[in-house]
Amino acid sequence: MNDNKNQIEVKNVTATVRSHRPTDEGHIYVRAQAGRWQRLRKQMGWFFMLLFMVGPWLGWNGRQAILLDIEHQRFHIFGATIWPQDLTLLALLFMVAAFGLFFVTTFLGRVWCGYLCPQTVWTFIFIWFEEKIEGSANKRRQLDKAPWNVNKVWRKAAKHLCWLGFSLFTGFTFIAYFVPAQELALGLLTFSASFWAGFWVLFFAFCTYGNAGFMRTIMCTHMCPYSRFQSAMFDKDTYTVSYDAERGEQRGPRPRKKDPKALGLGDCIDCDLCVQVCPAGIDIRDGLQYECINCGACVDACDQTMERMGYAPGLISYTTEHKLRHKETHVARPKLIGYGVVMAVMLAAFAYLASNIMPMDMEVIRDRNQLYRETAEGLVENTYTLKLINKTMEPVTYQLGVEGLEQAEWIGPSEISIRAGEVLSLPVSLSVDPYLLSSPVQDITFVMTRQGVEPDDSKAAVRNESKFFSATR
Template identity: 45%
Template sequence: MNLSPQQQKIIEIVPQGAPSIVEESLFEVRKKIYPRAVTGLFARWRWGMVIFTQLLFYGLCWVPWNDRQAVLFNIVERKFYLFGLVLWPQDVFYLAILLIISAFSLFLFTAVAGRLWCGFACPQTVYTEVFLWIERVFEGDRGARMKLDSGDMSQVKLLRKGGKVLTWALLAAWTGFTFVGYFTPIHELWGEVWNFRLGPWESFWLCFYSAFTYLNAGHMREQVCKYMCPYARFQGVMFDPDTLVITYDTERGDPRGSRKKGIDPRSEGKGDCVDCQICVQVCPTGIDIRDGLQYECIGCAACIDACDQVMEKMNYPKGLIRYSTENALSQHWGWREILRHVVRPRVLIYMGILSIVVSAFLFGLLTKSSLQVNVIRDRGIMGREVEGGLIENVFRLQVMNVSEHYQFYAVKVEGLPGIKLASDHVIELPAESSRVFTFEVRADPESGKPGSNPISFEIESLLGDAEAHEKATFFIPR
């Protein structure tokens, strides 16, 4: 674009004050966090989720199904078993869709109610919760643990620490074993472990995953969420002013300060927050929720439970810290208003995409055939004359029996008058196997035009539970 000097607008860039090059490091030397135990509604929900997810994880790999493991990602045989469903490498599409469904569910939950996944279902949260519980059993709650850590080494300290480390190690080893048990049949793995016949790579992955669990849940804890989790970094993108997040009601709480019980805080010019710091002490990531929404907040709601108990003791209404939205707080909305704003374009778009993908997935699964056929023309022989003046073409059919039982299939060919198979009409295939069968197909040269004629193979299971139609071309020489 050419502009005359008069048309050019010059914007002068003026430095504002001193140049401020501040390089902030995201990582800081960690001060050990001693989360205080918390009870209450959300703590019960979290424990419920811990028990549910762990029963599922530790238990599901032992559930039998048709004389095999119900859920097994057999990477050696390249077959994934999910109860009645068997996925082969060519079904990788279903796994991809499953991942898309998981991702969009996560987006939807996050848009509606923040980091529900992080606070209640993420393995990092779940194992940290369990490891913390073990720590509490051996070393006591926050105060006792801080005292024990700062004190000198003694017999009691050694016993308490040793007991904790041993229990952690056992649980971590069991977790590692279970994890590997989803990729190698777990009963065989169990036998191999006890007879010391574990292969080098299986041993490696078992130790690797156990050590990973031990370090992440025992030592890294909130650092995983703060410095290692990619989701924590981009979850803010899903947030908007109508997203439910854990919020401190500044208007109601500030100015903070201690006061005598029974006194009206307004008479002293104070808000409802007694500045007891319990919300900070229970926080697994060690932040102060009263500073507002921070990326470190994993949405575990421990501070809500803790604050509600304090409010109850003070005879103040609960909910100084609560699930609320930015809009609700600034416009003093009640629950009804908040719920009305759940339905908004962002949520509808996520729901729309999710329902389309889920329907496609279900449709694919329901119409998935246990029989797969590929027709390959024999390139060596195009069309030859055989006895009786008939023309013969040779086809190779790769037939795959994906079902879990032995199958007999009837093979038919259609498309030209009088077209028929020269060889056997019934083929058999063991469960979960594939083979190539050769078929000679014969037809009268007068039944079609010279050149290529469309025909089709009809393959049908004699049990009647699967069928396939495959197109092919029958060649008649001039």
């Protein structure tokens, strides 16, 4: 009698759950879910989002610690200043990030999408605003179906105001990485900011509002290329969120105290909670799908259901295809090792170049109007323009000279002070007695030496090769 009562209760619950599917006319009502994977996802999301928000306000030696100053063509990242001449570093950094993403995807599937992707993080934040203002998934569905009244108007208005406010703050924070944060904030508050600064803040605020508030998983499934080419990196040893069909089928409701095998059933009670908590609105029991972002919400929902039923957890879990087929999972495999090796090589190259960035630079430009000229004294003269760059954030004095033509007379300043971050064009000339030249074209090297630095310092001087032309004797 008690068993029949329990079975009726489970069937009624299942019927109720099925009548509240997560999707309704294309809109996904995501049910809130707790659990270890959701705690981890939220902690990581909040941590990196706070880093993003705090980043523009960090100071370093009297200036903004992270400032991508496109207007003046230099990137300040704490103590390092990256100039256009050093953009190889950024290329290497992007390559490290790309191969890092390939490595993680081959090993753990789309965990980037589920745990760290800004689209996912901001979408869950917007859903959090929905839950706090409009209520649970069922309440949000009922509110959308209800006629317009005072309750519906103020809840919808409050939600969109929160969305817009957070979007504006996001747009402001993003642009503050390119325009000094304090200058941008003061300009926006006093309406004295430039048109383009205000435009880009509003543009990225609009993108955030649209992407996280309305498009959500549409961005992932229709606009982000990652969901499309991820399958090329998956193999049978990749850890993905998967449903153990061998254990779960045949699905169906049952009394808690009955042995499911005696009823001809698997462990899945067909409660559909895994579908309701999915931000993409998919059913993981249908197999691996490109919409799945590996957020683990269905894993937590299923584990809690298994616990209530007295079954072992892991019906839905992070697992591999080989493990589901009772085969050995190979973690160290050629493709994963290959991605790891390339990533390590790129990272080593990045570290080497970053540690050897020169604090100054020099470019030598020859006079294009004539190769050489003869002076009234019978000397041969070549004219050059030296483009000198002080990459440091303090004024520095440099000594200029030339190697390979020691007999030449230097015409122009040989010692010059350059302000912090300044690019200076300096015309100079070299003149020499033609009888002292061994050939009509002679290799020379301009040397720019930083004063106040030990001569054996590898960053004390920078050299740039050029040519000295003269008439054939």
